[in-house]
Amino acid sequence: MGQERVRVAVDAMGGDFAPQEVVKGAVEAAKKGGVEIILVGPLERLEEELASCDWSGLPIRLHNAPQFIRDGEPPAAVLRAKPNASVMVAARLAKEGEADAALSMGHTGAVMIAARWVFGNIEGMDRPVGGGVVFSLAPKTVVLDLGPNVDCKPRQFLQFAALGVAYARCLLGIVEPRVGLLSNGAEEGKGNRQTKEAYKLLQRSGLNFVGNVEGWDIFSDRADVIVCDGFVGNVLLKFSEGLSAALADWLKERLSALLSAQEARKVADELRGMMEVERRVGGGPLLGVKGVMIAGHGRSKAPAVEKAIQQAKLAVESHLIETIEAEWHKVRQAIRG
Structure with missing residues (x-):
């Protein structure tokens, strides 16, 4: 991708310390360079958190998603009821080419369901x-x-x-x-x-x-x-x-x-x-879906969010999805003989 920035759609409402720590981590990632951040969530909440951050001139933009998953809500049912929940919107931005990767520090089950529904599984893969x-x-x-x-x-x-x-x-x-x-x-x-x-x-x-x-x-x-x-x-x-x-x-x-x-x-x-794990790498890609979706740990603070965004950047730059598809194709061919 040369010197182009990797565009990461960040579910700002996912995680135990969202949106404050997620926004802080996203700002830190933008300061380090190499990424463009798309913060996804209710605009008023995002603007409120950014007001306390030094983000002037940084490659950060906001995308409104008024709905989000609250603690204790069953992921599958709530995502059906809230198709514009922030985690779903972040995934759709990546699916539709407005972002290169999506990231959420929210409930792992919800992140996995969003990834399956939006990206779909790689052919021949049972589940993420x-x-x-x-x-x-x-x-x-x-x-x-x-x-x-x-x-x-x-x-x-x-x-x-x-x-x-x-x-x-x-x-x-x-x-x-x-x-x-x-x-x-x-x-x-x-x-x-x-x-x-x-x-x-x-x-x-x-x-x-x-x-x-x-x-x-x-x-x-x-x-x-x-x-x-x-x-x-x-x-x-x-x-x-x-x-x-x-x-x-x-x-x-x-x-x-x-x-x-x-x-x-x-x-x-x-x-x-x-x-x-959240201290060291922040999060990792859900493997087996047709898009880069990083799932982070719910307890993550800003440093872990920043690390998770770097994982998204690396996954995109290293062509993770294309490598998975090529590797899986070779394995299937070998098994078929």
Whole structure:
């Protein structure tokens, strides 16, 4: 795209701290350059938040969307009732070519539904997939799915692998990503019925499949892309978040006898932050839809919003969607023989 700015439609009303923190993060992203921000939401609210920001001369414009999703509202029902909700409008701007990507820090279910309804799935993909780099100790390891797809058919593991390979190539710069299937043992015969069938498909996929991997292999550099169903992935994610928080508290207590309270707190917070994805990358693309839709964490503050916008920029500039479609086409051809 040369020196052109990447246009990102930002759902300003999505997230626990919207619109204040979303607007602040968008302004910071615009200051860093390389992006044009389209803030989507009720104009009066957007103008009110921007009044306290230094945004004069920045590539930021406003797009009115008077409706938005409130806390506790069921996503599917409310999006049917509110077709002009800010998350839907942001997605439509990207779909219709007025933006290159859309972003929301709102309810993940609502973001996923909006992405499916507006962009549609890539041909042959069952559902959108959530995943990406999760662990600071494994900054080049992609794990997916992390929640949306709980009950998976074997063919979906194949889809996850193709999506993960494209993600690793475009966003991490890995030329020939290695794919591993998360299981309860590294041997070929390990796993349940679904993963055993998925193993056979992955062997025929033409991907750089290294076989089954175990939990500790996430940190061993045995695979660049690790696939699992959303049930396992989400349990893994939540367990890791809880473990890091517990270890941080334990470490803070132990270090308090050796370090000042401020130093002990700093070390503990660093450990806790290793599992807080929103601090490090802000958000990631929903994979499997025909457009760049970044889903961020609802707890995100301005720095995380800015990082999520940078993820959108990278996804567009690296031609993520085109890479996914090409990778998936090759995999389908290999399976058909």
